[in-house]
Amino acid sequence: MxxxxxxxxxxxxxxxxxxxxxxxxxxxxxxxxxxxxxxxxxxxxxxxxxxxxxxxxxxxxxxxxxxxxxxxxxxxxxxxxxxxxxxxxxxxxxxxxxxxxxxxxxxxxxxxxxxxxxxxxxxxxxxxxxxxxxxxxxxxxxxxxxxxxxxxxxxxxxxxxxxxxxIRQELFSGDKAKGLAACGFTPEKPVLLVMGGSLGSVVINEALRHNLPELLQTFQIIHLCGKGNSDKALDEMPGYKQFEYVTTELPNLLHAADFIVSRAGSNSIFEFLALHKPMLLIPLSAQKSRGDQILNANLFKKQGYAEVLEEEALTKETFIKSIHTLVSRKSEMVATMEKTQTxxxxxxxxxxxxxxxx
Structure with a gap:
């Protein structure tokens, strides 16, 4: 046949x-x-x-x-x-x-x-x-x-x-130890993963880098910054690992993360939800898109899966404040995520x- x-x-x-x-x-x-x-x-x-x-x-x-x-x-x-x-x-x-x-x-x-x-x-x-x-x-x-x-x-x-x-099945087979090892991190300190979509986000990259010294006191940081957006001057900073883009390594990095900061593309946020990762979503603004990410993010916030920071409100101060709020809600968010449909x-x-x- x-x-x-x-x-x-x-x-x-x-x-x-x-x-x-x-x-x-x-x-x-x-x-x-x-x-x-x-x-x-x-x-x-x-x-x-x-x-x-x-x-x-x-x-x-x-x-x-x-x-x-x-x-x-x-x-x-x-x-x-x-x-x-x-x-x-x-x-x-x-x-x-x-x-x-x-x-x-x-x-x-x-x-x-x-x-x-x-x-x-x-x-x-x-x-x-x-x-x-x-x-x-x-x-x-x-x-x-x-x-x-x-x-x-x-x-x-x-x-x-x-x-x-x-959800891609390989995401569930990620290995936290391998993710930590790929970044040179230890299991004793929480990991914050920051990403701006496949093309990267200048505003998220800048907000993170402006706050790096303070954030590194609390977190080890994985930064998926987008192609052409790496800052070589930061390569030797302890506890900070930047990647322009990852493919096969992503499942391990996601499993290594305790918290995620991201845009609000639906495929990504549902992957974070499936892995029970507390997330801070910074959707593309209505000026840069048709507003779909704003709808996605607000729906996830309403359902208790995420914190949301609008791009228009993103500053050095609001970025770090939102991350602190995210950390304080970790247990509540994870418990809510665990009740979701497979x-x-x-x-x-x-x-x-x-x-x-x-």
Whole structure:
């Protein structure tokens, strides 16, 4: 019998790739021939290629979907159109039974090409409100899965299901001792992990570095600062370890952490929740985004999983004050997190997607 095939798409940020990373091993285990369509220069090419060299990767043209005026708004539709034709040729060659889209700008031409080819599309929305790419993709899709129950009110009832979070299984196999050893830390002093998303955050980096002398009196600090954002002058500071970006080491570093400071991308915060890590969330401001991280963060705060510090209120003083509040609420937060529903496994998610195959 001919091997069945699936195409995955999604990219632009690590958040638009992480679920795909989680389900690829399950799809391979089920005997599927897995292919990936991403952007020509996106982070997804590195993430998928490094973790799954056996999965063919196709880079296509894609345009950014902007909610504001830009001259590129006049040229990017042609890039999207070129991407549609490239994706159409790939789909005709690969002949998948279904396409799964995690969103991001690159997914739009793929979803459109799938509709032209008569291939069913399943999309996934991980924020409280649908992103622009998924809003465009929705009419071309067979079904959409969400993480938040609240998202369902923004979607057609007949084609939307809330699955809850899906967590990469390798995160649960992280080793605290290995994480501490990778940083040269000891088990006697608590560890604060600070990260600003896959691309890093200048404002979070600055807030942390302004407070380093005081924070190092209490914590050992792991700093995921983003590519090109390391400060070599701090490399020799005892108790401080900076990484521009990590992939395979992340599970160990997360297990080593006692507290986490982060942006509020939904994939990341659900991973912290699954590992019962008290978190201080500093969401992207409404001026820098559509406000999805603000909604994510405030919902987590309301449910007792996180402290929130709005970016507009972020200063040297508010940063350290919020961390002290986080530490004081550790026991309460962990107890609340322990009562949450067990995340779906990647195997369960893969089977949900495959029920829509052609």
């Amino acid at each position: 001919k091997q069945q095939t699936i195409i995955l798409t999604g990219g632009g940020t690590a958040g638009h790739v992480s679920l795909n990373q989680a389900i690829i091993p399950s799809l391979l285990k089920l005997g599927y021939d897995v292919h990936y369509i991403g952007s020509e220069q996106g982070i997804e090419k590195e993430l998928i290629g490094e973790a799954f060299p056996q999965v063919p990767f196709y880079g296509i043209s894609s345009g950014k979907l902007r909610r504001y005026f830009s001259m590129k708004n006049f040229t990017d539709p042609f890039r999207v159109l070129a991407g549609v034709m490239q994706a159409f040729r790939i789909i005709k060659k690969v002949k998948p039974q279904v396409i799964f889209s995690k969103g991001g700008f690159v997914s739009v031409p793929v979803v459109m090409a799938a509709k032209m080819s008569g291939i069913p599309v399943v999309i996934h929305e991980s924020d409280v409100t649908p992103g622009l790419a998924n809003k465009i993709a929705l009419p071309f899709s067979s079904h959409v899965f969400t993480i938040f129950e609240e998202t369902l009110q923004h979607l057609p009832q007949e084609k939307a299901t809330c699955t809850g979070s899906i 995340p779906k496994t990647s195997e369960e998610m893969a089977k949900l997607i495959l029920q829509y195959k052609k």
